[in-house]
Amino acid sequence: VTTEFWNVTLKDLLISGGWLLTIFGWVVSSRQANQREIRKEMRTEIDACCKMAAELLTKGRQYYTTPPTPTSSGTEAEIRFDLQRLLTRVERIEKRCAAFDVTNAGVELMDSLTGGDFESVSRQQVPHNSDLISKIESDVHFLMDALEDGFGRQFK
Amino acid sequence: MSKTLSVARDFSRSPAGRFRSDGQYSGEEFRERLLWPALEEFDQLEVDLDGVLGFGSSFLEEAFGGLVRVHGISAADLRRRLVIRSALGIYKNRVWKYVEDAQRDATTKKP
Numbered sequence: 685v686t687t688e689f690w691n692v693t694l695k696d697l698l699i700s701g702g703w704l705l706t707i708f709g710w711v712v713s714s715r716q717a718n719q720r721e722i723r724k725e726m727r728t729e730i731d732a733c734c735k736m737a738a739e740l741l742t743k744g745r746q747y748y749t750t751p752p753t754p755t756s757s758g759t760e761a762e763i764r765f766d767l768q769r770l771l772t773r774v775e776r777i778e779k780r781c782a783a784f785d786v787t788n789a790g791v792e793l794m795d796s797l798t799g800g801d802f803e804s805v806s807r808q809q810v811p812h813n814s815d816l817i818s819k820i821e822s823d824v825h826f827l828m829d830a831l832e833d834g835f836g837r838q839f840k
Numbered sequence: 841m842s843k844t845l846s847v848a849r850d851f852s853r854s855p856a857g858r859f860r861s862d863g864q865y866s867g868e869e870f871r872e873r874l875l876w877p878a879l880e881e882f883d884q885l886e887v888d889l890d891g892v893l894g895f896g897s898s899f900l901e902e903a904f905g906g907l908v909r910v911h912g913i914s915a916a917d918l919r920r921r922l923v924i925r926s927a928l929g930i931y932k933n934r935v936w937k938y939v940e941d942a943q944r945d946a947t948t949k950k951p
Binding site: 763795800 | 854856857858859861862863866893894895896897898899901928929930933934
């Protein structure tokens with residue numbers, strides 16, 4: 685083909701069009717690959733946070749349903765440490781992705797788990813079906829749901 | 841004059857409990873031994889919460905909410921004079937929430 689248009693032959697246009705198409709395809713697939721990686725990372729992070737929250741629930745149950753001891757059992761320190769790790773990760777997720785609104789759920793869990801008479805000698809042992817245990821359970825659910833909802837919004 | 845207090849450096853890396861009767865390094869002890877004396881002596885106080893192996897709400901509430909409840913300082917005054925530093929924003933927000941709650945309770949209780 686020898687048709688000329690502004691000194692550019694149709695052959696030239698077809699060649700450069702092919703290149704442009706290749707570059708465009710590479711950009712699109714690269715973006716999709718990046719998105720997939722971010723999605724995978726976030727999924728792993730959310731699963732890890734949910735696991736930590738479930739473990740905190742177990743520790744909280746164990747702590748509040750057993751009688752207080754004169755010396756620290758070590759469970760309190762574990763709860764504080766694990767909670768701080770969880771809150772750090774939750775806050776990081778929210779900073780990274782605007783679709784997540786999870787720190788309020790984290791704060792609720794912090795207050796129910798370590799508020800009131802946590803680490804107090806006057807702490808009363810409570811039954812498994814007490815309001816306190818129910819509140820901790822519902823706050824763990826609330827946090828897990830907030831994480832899943834955020835994931836759904838971010839990667840719909 | 842201003843001063844910086846680090847909970848981890850000046851008090852404990854593992855602060856625990858609400859009252860002195862709960863054991864060493866409680867919120868009450870931190871407030872009575874370090875926080876309140878520093879506020880009495882200095883106009884501006886910065887409290888660094890980093891470096892600690894986790895806080896319980898009971899510790900933070902007693903230490904900072906107790907400033908309003910026990911020592912009678914107002915939340916507005918604290919806002920002017922106290923700076924909370926923490927890499928974890930949740931802790932910083934919680935401290936101010938406890939201060940505001942204590943102020944609200946104190947205001948409600950007044951005849």
